[in-house]
Amino acid sequence: MAFLVAGTLQVASQMADARQSLERKGKYGLQGPRVALTLSSSGVLASTVAVLEDVLRTLGFESCQKREASVQVFYRTTKESEASYCPVLRSSLRGALCLGDVEPWEPQPEPSPSAQYDLSGTRAALLLSVIHGRPGAQHDVEALGGLCQALNFKTTLRTDPTAQASILSPLQAFQEEMAQFRERLDARRVPVSCALVALMAHGGPQGQLLGADGQEIQPEALVEELSRCRALWGCPKIFLLQACRGGQRDAGVGPTALPWFRRWLQASPTTPSHADVLQIYADAQGRSSGGPTPGSSDQADILMVYAAAEGCVAYRDDEKGSDFIQTLVEVLRADPKGELLELLTEVNRRVCELEVLGPDGQKRRKACLEIRSSLRRRLCLQAQLRPLPPRGC
Known part of the structure; x- marks a missing residue:
């Protein structure tokens, strides 16, 4: 049972x-x-x-x-x-959480090779971004493209995709681009060790990706498309989603436990109301229509990072780009050899510290990432490659 x-x-x-x-x-x-x-x-x-x-x-x-x-x-x-079946983790933690007596900053023994994904094969990235009507999106494309190049990903970039046929809507084009990406990976003769997909577009009230024509598609449909890739079986699949997941604007929660005189003397920064939550689904979470069961073996090795909590707005600056993508690039460039889940926790900490002046007035708003993971091993994007066997004469 x-x-x-x-x-x-x-x-x-x-x-x-x-x-x-x-x-x-x-x-x-x-x-x-x-x-x-x-x-x-x-x-x-x-x-x-x-x-x-x-x-x-x-x-x-x-x-x-x-x-x-x-x-x-x-x-x-x-x-x-x-x-x-594999557990599925959902996290908005902002730091290391150690329930035992071990201090997380102490030197840790090197993990065994079997505990870490082997990234010695080809790395492939697909960047799909809607630029039209999204000021600042080009900065995210440039920053993320440069990061992928630095991490040795063979990158395919599509901006404002319209696919090959004009009868396809922009979001049908997203599905078509993902299908072609999967087919190219399956056709490779050399091993593929990792795939990264960035989806950057407007978001709908239920977390859909929206096109300029108002049509929508669920990001999970694109994840399912890549999950069928035979070349990626047992390999990590990373999804970065820079899109709104609803219309809620989080004002954050304040330091209610401080003495009244401290709250009066200093205006301490607030914390996003969705931060500091860790959920672990140890088994199946229920079935989606026609799709695989979340937590089942065909949903293993997937890492999804949302720029906003469920139901909330994802912020983007017209002149700098989005808080999520820009912070992500900054953290990974500073420590490319770090374990990815730990680095993403640091990204979330920095994003949570930001206070955004949203378009809804002069009130400061907060943002918080959501990290979903069914990874089964440590993932280091700049891991040491396995030495090649010596060549014969």
Whole structure:
């Protein structure tokens, strides 16, 4: 019997000054009490819940409340039970989170080769960007294109794609470009080790990508297209989405736990209300129409990075480009050998610190990334290549 475990850990950023919510740069301070709540349905084995509670107590959670709730339970069919599943992680954390006693900044032993993706093969990137009607988008294209070149990606760039036939809408062209990208990878005679796809366009209220003609497409359809690429089986597939996911403009949350006189004397920066959340789906999350099950083996090795939280606006400056893409390029250029998930957490920290003066008036707004990962190994984009065997005479 399969069941859904959605563990949500939210560091109480509303209870402290945003500048002090991370004890030191890039690390959460967890000196205060830790509390946990376990919700389970009647179909979940009591022994499973007991094991989870033991783990939480070992990690220092003082209060571990347990309640029964009408949590939906997913059952695998016979065919599904023969397939493998992988966890899916969703994160908006702004720093390293260490629940144990190990300090994350201490030197760590080198990971074994099997724990890291081998990127010795060809790396391919596809940059799809709508420039028309999106001032500043060209800066993102130039910055991201330069980064891909520095990281040895063979890059295909399409701006304002109209595909080959005029009868196709811009977003049908997105689908066509992705299909051609997949076909080119499958036709390669040399191994492919990694693919990066950047989708930069206007976004709809439900997270759709919007064209100038108002037509829409779900980004997940493009992810599914690339998931069918035989050349990328077992290889990391990175998706960067610079687009709005709705119309909400986050004003952020303030330092409510500070004494009143400190709040009056200093205007501390606010924290995005969607920040500091970690969700781990240990099994299937439910089925999309006609698509593969999120968390199943055919959805492994995928990393998706959204420029905005679900339902929120993604900001872009007419003269500088978007906060997400520009910060991403800055962080990766500064530490190209770093582990990508750790670097993305640093990108999110910097984006969360920004205060944007949105087009809706003089009020400052906040933004927060969402990182979804089903990666099974460490991913370092400037990893050492495996040495080639010596040539014969």
